[in-house]
Amino acid sequence: MSTIIIGGAGFIGSKLTRHFLQRGNNVLVIDNLCRGRREYIESLPGQERLTFVHADASDTQAVLKICAQYHARFPVDAVWHLAANSDIPAGIADASVDLRDTFMTTYAVLEAMKTLGLKKLIFASSSAVYGDHGPDVLLREDTGPLLPISNYGAMKLASEALISAAAESWLEHSWIFRFPNVVGVPATHGVILDFIRKLKVTPGKLDVLGNGTQQKAYLHADELVEAMLFLADKDSGKCNLYNIGPDDAGCRVADIATTVVERVSPGAQILFGTEGRGWVGDVPKFRYSVDKAAALGWKPRFSSLQAVRRAVDEIALQEGILL
């Protein structure tokens, strides 16, 4: 069995690459190494079954050519698409970033799959597609309207829409997983990494964007990967849409700041901003329903705060801090 993983050298993608190599699959990774790194995947067990191509997955012609050559040698069973811009404020400042990295990657992957007759796609979407429904709406897969407040969320929704249309005409099996903030290692971005790096520079104080009351669901990357594999195995409709996340109301940015300070730089002063959100396009509070995945037998093991605590220790280690 062979698997293609777009963005397979990144934070979440590299975990999937590890999984499929361990399972004995051949794996083709296409990654632009913007956030991903070769070192995340180059010493994995089963390395001899890994093909890595450094390429821009938004380049329709390049993706088709790479996949066609690989598929001719190793017939491909499924494509996982994890590539996206992960710097949400950058995508708001310049819409071309999410157009290219978050949306055109999906377009290029679908075009290549259609041409090559590949019929199974698993797509990493996001809670950002929902936009801001306020703290009282429990976000379910059928919640509407979908009015994203960032170009990242918009281009994830656009990607979902294109997959849904493909599922109607030629794509036989597709999974769209919407997940909230994901934490863990190898950390390439995100609030925990930001806090730890700030404290390395100024150990006595931590500046926080926003007033710290932003409250969100956090999921550990290991748990996310397990959930995706579990759900992609269970359901097999044409277009399967699932929220994946913890089963709680999330934790506050202030709690994350406190956890990081306690573990990494005890006694540091935490300085909050005045805004209720960290940046334009940030959804300050949301509640997330994972009942649909639970009905198939998946249950989150960690709470948001447990996921954060575990990730803080892992990321501190990654950044060379001895705890």
Place this chain on the structure above:
Amino acid sequence: MSTIIIGGAGFIGSKLTRHFLQRGNNVLVIDNLCRGRREYIESLPGQERLTFVHADASDTQAVLKICAQYHARFPVDAVWHLAANSDIPAGIADASVDLRDTFMTTYAVLEAMKTLGLKKLIFASSSAVYGDHGPDVLLREDTGPLLPISNYGAMKLASEALISAAAESWLEHSWIFRFPNVVGVPATHGVILDFIRKLKVTPGKLDVLGNGTQQKAYLHADELVEAMLFLADKDSGKCNLYNIGPDDAGCRVADIATTVVERVSPGAQILFGTEGRGWVGDVPKFRYSVDKAAALGWKPRFSSLQAVRRAVDEIALQEGILL
């Protein structure tokens, strides 16, 4: 007051061009003349206040340049974006059609508006964003999930998402109008025009795609334009989302075929196919709620069948058939 109308030489766009010229506005029309025609707008009253540019509205640089030059002479108040691919099956066969004409036009228009500081956008979306919820779900603006079944619907949803994200960061006023099948003149495409043209070639028989049971809401274009102008005047939130349509369960393709035959070629035999939908990506039956627009005081005047009957007579005349 000056207005930019993207797709302003098309079926619906040309009616808006007429309206704004009549009202005394300066109007810039950008149209690729794929379905639109210069003759639809070149003899309108107020012609001296019309600037027409034949250009591809998906070309980001071109749109910016044209709008910048116009805005420097005639400061622009609002932009109406009506341009899209209207051949849904063509967009399913080749995804690049809707990518370019339905989505990249929106991207280019938003980029130009952001650069020029234009803060008011009215966008023509579609019931196709809802996908197929079956005949029993009343489609409201907050209905989910949004899983379109055509690339046309996908790229309309992608456009909505990008507008919604822009509304969060820089776009001050936006309206997204979702409408069902729209009929009237100048007809450039659609089932009534198809039927009339088929009967001109073979007056004795009419071949219908699908078994005729597809049942959809039809809105007359004159009524649509009135509704958009009314609603864009009433509401003024950052991102205003409205269904516009008739207040009924629609009429069947068989009813349209019968109406056309009665008026254009009495006695012709109607030959139906066997499929429940006309083509892949066709939503065979849907029910549409217009309660949100009604709450602001808008009411449709015609039923679906009345709109169709009126349009049949108008399109027959357009096609040179004396009734």
